[in-house]
Amino acid sequence: MSIDTAKGVLGDATIGELEESLRGTVVRPGDASYDTARSVWNGAHDKHPALVVRCAGTADVIRAVEFARSQDLLVAVRGGAHSIAGFSTCDGGIVIDLSPMKGAVVDPVRRRVVAQAGLTWGDLDHETQAFGLAVTGGLVSSTGVAGFTLGGGVGWLLRRHGLASDNLTGAEVVTADGRVVHADAEEHPDLFWALRGGGGNFGIVTSFEFALHPVGPQVLGGLIVYPAAQARQVVDRWREACATMPDELTTLVNLTTAPPLPFLPEEVHGTRVVVLAGLHAGDPAAAEQAVAPLRTLGTPIADLMGPLPYLGMQTLLDPLWTAGSYNYFTSAFVDPSDAAVDALLRHHGASPTPSSELHLHQLGGAFARMPADATAFSQRDAGVLCNVIARSPDGADFDAHVAWAREARADIARHGHGTMYVNFTGDAAQDKVRASYPDAVHARLVRVKDAYDPTNVFHLNQNIRPSSAG
Structure with missing residues (x-):
């Protein structure tokens, strides 16, 4: 059976030759596993690739790349398939699926x-x-x-x-x-x-x-939930606490809506709240003293900060982030000034769904001490990373939710560095990609792109365009 692609038709014999050269498998439209193979965690992206090559090892990846180039196919690469921006799938192209490679x-x-x-x-x-x-x-x-x-x-x-x-x-x-x-x-x-x-x-x-x-196996971490009425106080006191917080402690403030979880009073369910999350990854004897200021940012609704396995902390949020919901992320590196906090609180009050969130990720510590030229990640002097998330469990009114997130990000970013975090960017717009790297860093990235992918085979990403693309 031939398959239509974005660039032409693949014959059955051609696909058969590919299959015979692999240790993994090829999934085609019409196969029983096709819908599973083409799906990603982010339900906002519903694409129909011509082929999904499920690679068993590096040799399969090489063969899939060679095949894609020989047939002039659009290439998407899939790892964990969260696919915030939809890059790990495509219409009419080939998905090179690495998910079976779990060694x-x-x-x-x-x-x-x-x-x-x-x-x-x-x-x-x-x-x-x-x-x-x-x-x-x-x-x-x-x-x-x-x-x-x-x-x-x-x-x-x-x-x-x-x-x-x-x-x-x-x-x-x-x-x-x-x-x-x-x-x-x-x-x-x-x-x-x-x-x-x-x-x-x-x-x-x-x-x-x-x-x-x-690290671990036991750490001190978890959540402290405060009412939205105390949001300004909580964020202000958190900012003050960050100034003297030890590097062993990493925290996050989440402006969100209380889910119907058993550890929260029923009357709080569905109301706006401020969640302080954190992990102390150092000496257990010093951990309680380090997190003590976080318990008095306001009057908690629930204090769930305490000893737990590191694996427990790593999976703590999983029940709230199951596959299939429609997700849009956008971000800005900011310094949490009074004006920035005003913008955050204003947009929290206007959030369109209970699952829409604004995160403030605390930076500094080892992150800030990495020399600026050591890696392509360049925003080492930022104090906070703000992540704005629009989320709809079934996609209802999703465009309106995305519009809220973009407006919130634009408002908050006016008080920041003008840059974004590529992993928290739901858009592929070149201006956003370009703005996320200083001029010298971007120029160096283009030189590396020219050396290893001059024709932009791998462009389903926050794309660094080669020189030949203009």
Whole structure:
């Protein structure tokens, strides 16, 4: 059976040759597994690729890239498939699906892990915590290791150990011409620099090597919920506390609506609240003193901050972030001035759905100490990362919700650095991508793109366009 693509028709014999060359599988429209294979976590993106190649290893990735180029197919690359901006799927092209590639090898003596690109953070944390080790991972365990790391990687260990990409020590990459290269500080150093914050622009990373750190298995972390009536006080006192907070403690303020959870009083369900979340990843003896100021930012509705397994903290938010809802993220690096807080609170009051949220991610610590030229991630002097999330469980009125998020972001960004975090960007607009990198960094990223993907085969991402694209 032939298959229509965005560029022409693929014959059955051509697809059969591809299948015979793989250890993995090819999923076509009409196959029983097609709808499952084409779906992503973010329900806002409902695409119909011509083929999904489920890769069993690096050799399959090489063959899929060669096939895509030979047939002039649009290429989407899938790791964990959260797909905030919809880049891990496409219409009429080929999805190179890395999700079956879930190998992980931990070296507890060297404190290193080699992780294949199909792993989620839940998968990787399971392996590393067996040795009491961890690296900065996603705030939701279903987040893919690959996309998260390539865009930077903001998580609970950020202030103690930096971004996920800061801890990347090497990567295996399949380039646009089907070569396999190893990138680290010695081999292909420019490519290695670009992979640490430049996104999936430069090739398909099939495995990552990370530095690991002693973390857990028990930590002090959790949530403290305050009423929205105290929002200004809570945020102001949080700003003050951040100035003297130890690097071991990373916190996040979430302006949201109380879900119907059993630990919250029923009369609070559906009302606007301020949630303070945090993790102390240091000496347990110092943890309680470090988090004590967070308990007195206001009068809590619920205080759920206490000892718990690190794996418990990594999965704490999972029930609220299941697959299938329509999601739109947008972001801004800001300094939390009075005017910025005014804007946040104003848009919190106008949030369109109970699942719409505004997050303030605390930065600083190890994140800020990374030399500015060491990685492509460049916003080291920002005090806070604001993430605005529009969410609709069934897609109802989603366009209106997205409009709210964009307006909120534009208002808040006036008090910031003018830059965005590529992992929290639901748009592919070139002006937003360009504004997220200083001129010198962007120029260097273009040079790396020219060297490894001059024809922009990998452009379903927050795209760094090669020189040939103008």
